[in-house]
Amino acid sequence: xxxxxxxxxxxKRNGRLMTNKILKWLFFLCTLVGLxxxxxxxxxxxxxxVGYLDLHFLTSMGSSRIEEAGFYGAIIGSLWLMLVTxxxxxxxxxxxxxxxxxxxxxxxxxxxxxxxxxxxAGVPSVVFGLLGLAIFVRAMAMGNSVLAxxxxxxxxxxxxxxxxxxxxxxxxxxxxxxxxxxxxxxxxQTVSRIILPAAIPGIITGIILAISRAIxxxxxxxxxxxxxxLLVTPNGFLDSFQAMPMQIYSWVKMPQEEYQxxxxxxxxxxxxxxxxxxxxxxxxxxxxxxRY
Amino acid sequence: xxxxxxxxEIKKTVDTATLxxxxxxxxxxxxxxEPIFKTNNFNLWYGDNHALQDINxxxxxxxxSAIIGPSGCGKSTFxxxxxxxxxxxxxxxxxxxxxxxxxxxxxxxxxxEELRTKVGMVFQKPNPFPKSIYDxxxxxxxxxxxxxxQILDEIVEKSLRDAAIWDEVKDRLNENAIGxxxxxxxxxxxxxxxxxxxxxxxxxxxxxxxxxxxxxxxxDLMQELKKNYSIVVVTHNxxxxxxxxxxxxxxxxxxxxxxxxxxxxxxxxxxxxTEDYVSGRFG
Amino acid sequence: MTKNYNVQEMIQKNTDNKGGAFEKSIPVILFIITxxxxxxxxxxxxxxxxxxxxxxxxxxxVDFFTSATWMPYSSDPEYGIWALAMGTxxxxxxxxxxxxxxxxxxxxxxxxxxxxRVKKIIxxxxxxxxxxxxxxxxxxxINFITPILQSIYSGFSLYNATSAxxxxxxxxxxxxxxxxxxxxxxxxxxxxxxxxxxxxxRLETTFKVVLPAAVSGIVASVVLAVSRAIxxxxxxxxxxxxxxxxxxxLTDPLQTMTGFIVQITSGDAAYGSTLYFxxxxxxxxxxxxTFAMNILSQWITKRFREEY
Numbered sequence: 062x063x064x065x066x067x068x069x070x071x072x073k074r075n076g077r078l079m080t081n082k083i084l085k086w087l088f089f090l091c092t093l094v095g096l097x098x099x100x101x102x103x104x105x106x107x108x109x110x111v112g113y114l115d116l117h118f119l120t121s122m123g124s125s126r127i128e129e130a131g132f133y134g135a136i137i138g139s140l141w142l143m144l145v146t147x148x149x150x151x152x153x154x155x156x157x158x159x160x161x162x163x164x165x166x167x168x169x170x171x172x173x174x175x176x177x178x179x180x181x182a183g184v185p186s187v188v189f190g191l192l193g194l195a196i197f198v199r200a201m202a203m204g205n206s207v208l209a210x211x212x213x214x215x216x217x218x219x220x221x222x223x224x225x226x227x228x229x230x231x232x233x234x235x236x237x238x239x240x241x242x243x244x245x246x247x248x249x250q251t252v253s254r255i256i257l258p259a260a261i262p263g264i265i266t267g268i269i270l271a272i273s274r275a276i277x278x279x280x281x282x283x284x285x286x287x288x289x290x291l292l293v294t295p296n297g298f299l300d301s302f303q304a305m306p307m308q309i310y311s312w313v314k315m316p317q318e319e320y321q322x323x324x325x326x327x328x329x330x331x332x333x334x335x336x337x338x339x340x341x342x343x344x345x346x347x348x349x350x351x352r353y
Numbered sequence: 354x355x356x357x358x359x360x361x362e363i364k365k366t367v368d369t370a371t372l373x374x375x376x377x378x379x380x381x382x383x384x385x386x387e388p389i390f391k392t393n394n395f396n397l398w399y400g401d402n403h404a405l406q407d408i409n410x411x412x413x414x415x416x417x418s419a420i421i422g423p424s425g426c427g428k429s430t431f432x433x434x435x436x437x438x439x440x441x442x443x444x445x446x447x448x449x450x451x452x453x454x455x456x457x458x459x460x461x462x463x464x465x466e467e468l469r470t471k472v473g474m475v476f477q478k479p480n481p482f483p484k485s486i487y488d489x490x491x492x493x494x495x496x497x498x499x500x501x502x503q504i505l506d507e508i509v510e511k512s513l514r515d516a517a518i519w520d521e522v523k524d525r526l527n528e529n530a531i532g533x534x535x536x537x538x539x540x541x542x543x544x545x546x547x548x549x550x551x552x553x554x555x556x557x558x559x560x561x562x563x564x565x566x567x568x569x570x571x572x573d574l575m576q577e578l579k580k581n582y583s584i585v586v587v588t589h590n591x592x593x594x595x596x597x598x599x600x601x602x603x604x605x606x607x608x609x610x611x612x613x614x615x616x617x618x619x620x621x622x623x624x625x626x627t628e629d630y631v632s633g634r635f636g
Numbered sequence: 637m638t639k640n641y642n643v644q645e646m647i648q649k650n651t652d653n654k655g656g657a658f659e660k661s662i663p664v665i666l667f668i669i670t671x672x673x674x675x676x677x678x679x680x681x682x683x684x685x686x687x688x689x690x691x692x693x694x695x696x697x698v699d700f701f702t703s704a705t706w707m708p709y710s711s712d713p714e715y716g717i718w719a720l721a722m723g724t725x726x727x728x729x730x731x732x733x734x735x736x737x738x739x740x741x742x743x744x745x746x747x748x749x750x751x752x753r754v755k756k757i758i759x760x761x762x763x764x765x766x767x768x769x770x771x772x773x774x775x776x777x778i779n780f781i782t783p784i785l786q787s788i789y790s791g792f793s794l795y796n797a798t799s800a801x802x803x804x805x806x807x808x809x810x811x812x813x814x815x816x817x818x819x820x821x822x823x824x825x826x827x828x829x830x831x832x833x834x835x836x837x838r839l840e841t842t843f844k845v846v847l848p849a850a851v852s853g854i855v856a857s858v859v860l861a862v863s864r865a866i867x868x869x870x871x872x873x874x875x876x877x878x879x880x881x882x883x884x885x886l887t888d889p890l891q892t893m894t895g896f897i898v899q900i901t902s903g904d905a906a907y908g909s910t911l912y913f914x915x916x917x918x919x920x921x922x923x924x925x926t927f928a929m930n931i932l933s934q935w936i937t938k939r940f941r942e943e944y
Contacts, residue, residue, distance in 0.1 A: 077837050077839075077840070078837060080837075080839060081837035081838055081839040081840075084839050085745070085749050085838070085839070087741065088741045088742070088744050088745035088748075088749060089745050089749070090741075091737070091738045091739075091740075091741025091742045091745060092741070092742040092745045092746065092750075092758055092813075094738050094742070094809070095742065095758075095761055095762055095765050095809060095810065095813070096758075096761050098765065098806050099761060099764065099765055101780065102768070102772070102776050102780070105776065105779065105780045106772075106775070106776075109779065152669075153669055153672050153673075156665075156666050156669040156670065157666075157669060157670045157672070157673060159666055160663065160666035160667055160669070160670045161670065164662070164663040164666055164667070165667075165670075167443070173674075174670060174673065174674065176934075177673060177674055177677050178673050179930075179934065180677070180927065180930055180931075181673060181676060181677055183860070183863055183926055183927070183929075183930035184680065184867075184923065184926065184927075185866070185867025185868075185869065185894065185922060185923075185926055186867070186869065187867065187869040187894050187897050187898065187919070187922070188680060188684070188867070188919050188922060188923050188926075189680075190897070190901070191680075191683060191684065191897070191915060191916060191919045192676075192679055192680050192683050194901070194915075195683040195687060195916070196679055196683060199907065216676045219672075219673060219676070220673070223673070234480070236476060236478055236480035237480050237481075237482055237483070239438065239441070239476060239480070240474075240476060240480045240481075240482065240542065240545070241482070241492070241496075242438065242441070242469070243436060243438055243469055243473070243474040243476070243546075244469060244470065244473065244474075244492065244493040244496065244545070244546070244549060245465075245466040245467065245468070245469035245470035245493070245496070245497065245549070246466070246492075246493075246496040247466055247496075247659050248659065248662070249658070249659055249662045250496045254492070254495075254496065255482055258483075258484075259482075259483050270767070273767055274767070276769075277767075277768070277769025277770075277771065277772070278769065279769065279770065279771040279869075279870045280770075280869035280870055280894070280898060283869075283873075283898050283901055283902050284897060284898070284901045285901075286901060286902075306769055306771045306870075309771050309772070309775070310771050310774070310870065310873075310874070313771070313774060313775050313778065313874055314874065321775075321779060324775055325775070325779075328771075328772050328775060331769065331772070332768070332772065335767060335768075335769070336764075339763075339764065339767060343760075464656075470644070470647050471644070494643060494646075494647075497646075497647040497650055498646075498647070498650030499643070499646050499647070499650065504641055504646075507641065508641075508643060548643070549643055549644070549647060550642070550643040550644050551644075552644075
């Protein structure tokens with residue numbers, strides 16, 4: 062008696078192979094959707110931007126007259142914003158990552174801190190905006206200043222940098238750690254002279270990616286009440302400021318069609334800056350990553 | 354646990370053997386053996402696992418002391434106890450004494466940092482820092498506060514010479530040590546350990562990741578280093594123990610079966626298990 | 637080589653004045669900095685709760701959670717969160733319908749079919765896509781997707797759930813694709829080879845062996861993406877309109893919870909007004925939704941983690 066009908070299997074085989082082939086192409090098309098979106102997004106925006114993106118656009122302040130309006134105030138404002146966000150976020154996150162990876166005992170407090178950080182990463186940015194509004198803008202009376210917005214964004218990207226820094230620190234092999242400790246180096250000497258330098262490319266990559274997220278973030282700025290019609294750039298951290306994504310948003314919301322072109326021009330500037338930052342991150346990752 | 358007694362008996366005979374050596378030494382000054390490490394009923398647990406049991410051993414100055422035994426017998430754990438690296442595992446608990454030059458290394462005022470500058474270590478896998486060759490070797494002196502460039506230069510050169518790798522790397526001291534071959538890396542690691550001029554060098558299977566040629570180089574180097582340093586080397590390679598060491602301790606399942614001059618261990622062991630192991634019948 | 641120094645002696649001299657206090661203070665300092673992350677969570681909870689309490693002292697909490705009418709500007713204002721929540725759900729629905737099949741398809745292709753070279757091209761594209769600011773996606777929705785939709789079916793309003801939903805879907809697509817791909821790639825090759833070795837096709841192996849083994853990671857990635865879609869703000873503010881309603885229509889304007897917060901704060905809600913405090917009640921609801929999703933995702937990952 063034959064349990065397996067070889068002819069039947071052979072007959073069905075072609076169909077199975079065909080299904081495999083068809084679905085393979087279907088899956089490939091799914092993968093291409095991302096590329097298609099990216100191309101149409103960039104092309105569509107470029108077409109809209111092309112008449113407006115010039116030196117005048119980059120060097121002029123905002124204006125109620127469309128043909129005179131520029132992006133300068135927003136670019137400078139975003140730079141001021143990062144001047145607060147970046148150092149605060151780096152200081153808090155790298156220290157947190159070092160503590161969690163190198164010093165934290167394995168207990169409930171540590172476990173709680175880790176869970177808390179991963180939940181913080183999932184809080185919508187608009188809720189961080191509410192936090193900034195209630196605490197920094199109102200309770201601490203910073204108003205809609207560079208400082209208030211910068212601190213809000215710093216808290217928002219904190220979990221991102223913590224997690225990427227933790228990964229970078231963890232990837233330093235324990236044998237290297239042992240070698241340092243085995244020479245009588247103290248814990249901090251080992252951390253500051255061996256582990257941090259070895260982990261720094263990974264940490265910087267994470268930081269750059271987090272900053273590029275912060276630069277493009279709009280919702281918290283809206284909630285904090287960042288203005289869109291300033292005629293001056295800030296002179297200090299307690300001054301009001303404009304920001305690139307905020308300016309783009311206000312243009313997109315305008316009914317007149319010309320403002321869409323201004324928005325498109327602003328988007329191109331923003332995307333170019335983000336692209337440069339991402340390239341820097343990739344460059345650093347490839348150039349300085351140490352292979353063990 | 355009937356064989357504990359038996360084991361203790363063996364240890365006693367071993368101890369008297371070293372004592373006899375000493376008394377003989379007084380009449381024949383050329384073989385004076387000065388103990389540098391001595392363990393008294395040393396026990397170690399990983400959680401509930403009694404990994405080292407009643408270890409009583411003595412290692413002498415300017416000798417190479419080999420520790421052999423099958424995998425998992427505790428030889429690595431033991432050598433890492435000598436500079437307290439074993440404490441990096443959080444669940445480790447110890448009992449008994451380890452005397453380094455008659456000072457208990459677990460004593461409070463004897464900090465691990467001080468211990469580890471006097472008792473250096475070379476690890477199983479070459480583990481250079483991702484820094485330049487120079488910075489690797491200068492690391493130890495630097496963390497201990499030696500900053501003068503001129504002195505560091507001298508230390509680096511001497512350590513690299515002592516580790517027999519100076520000629521190979523003298524023209525590229527600023528290159529990353531990660532780029533060197535495995536055998537070169539391991540000699541850099543030895544140079545790094547030598548840079549703090551330790552008293553004792555612990556080596557945990559230093560050649561297990563190396564090819565035969567590099568292994569020979571490291572073994573020759575050990576013979577050379579013996580003049581100025583005392584070496585405790587863990588090895589799973591019996592021929593290596595036989596070739597390089599002065600005394601050999603055979604570890605089995607967490608205790609010392611036999612410790613004696615290497616010649617005795619390999620040619621005329623007292624214990625059947627030692628004989629079985631060194632003749633390759635298990636391992 | 638002559639030697640005119642003694643390293644151990646120098647070390648000894650240096651060690652004598654090396655203070656242990658510094659070394660001991662490091663973990664304490666780092667721990668205190670670490671507490672900032674806890675403090676941030678506490679501040680978020682405190683803000684949302686305290687201001688919501690103020691809101692509910694003025695408006696009925698029962699109405700808030702049961703009514704589906706949101707008319708904060710009327711002379712007799714009504715605050716029924718369901719009008720906003722339905723808006724959010726519609727967006728999430730469209731986004732999920734759009735992103736899950738495409739994301740999984742891409743994940744399967746990348747993990748099971750693609751050569752390393754294709755992966756090296758596709759993965760950075762996904763990373764770039766994930767890094768595009770949401771305000772840019774909002775522009776894309778209103779200026780690209782909406783006109784296309786309107787040309788297909790004239791019933792689409794300028795602001796509608798479908799356009800915003802699709803673009804939110806585009807935004808979460810890279811997340812689903814890359815997290816699901818991670819889950820599938822962590823299925824060991826030996827498992828795959830077991831199936832391929834019996835003459836099964838790639839496709840059969842994928843559906844009968846790889847997907848079942850990676851299902852927890854895939855589900856977790858989808859849940860996380862849904863959480864992201866719930867919290868998405870700028871795309872819906874720009875492309876979905878500002879008309880709170882609980883209808884199921886996908887062609888008309890609507891307002892989400894996040895969209896409401898942006899609308900009120902970009903205007904001027906007078907500090908201390910009921911409208912101002914309603915922001916925090918909505919924010920609280922939004923926080924609870926996303927928090928629940930994040931916890932669910934973490935629970936799935938932990939509970940069903942495959943051990944290889």
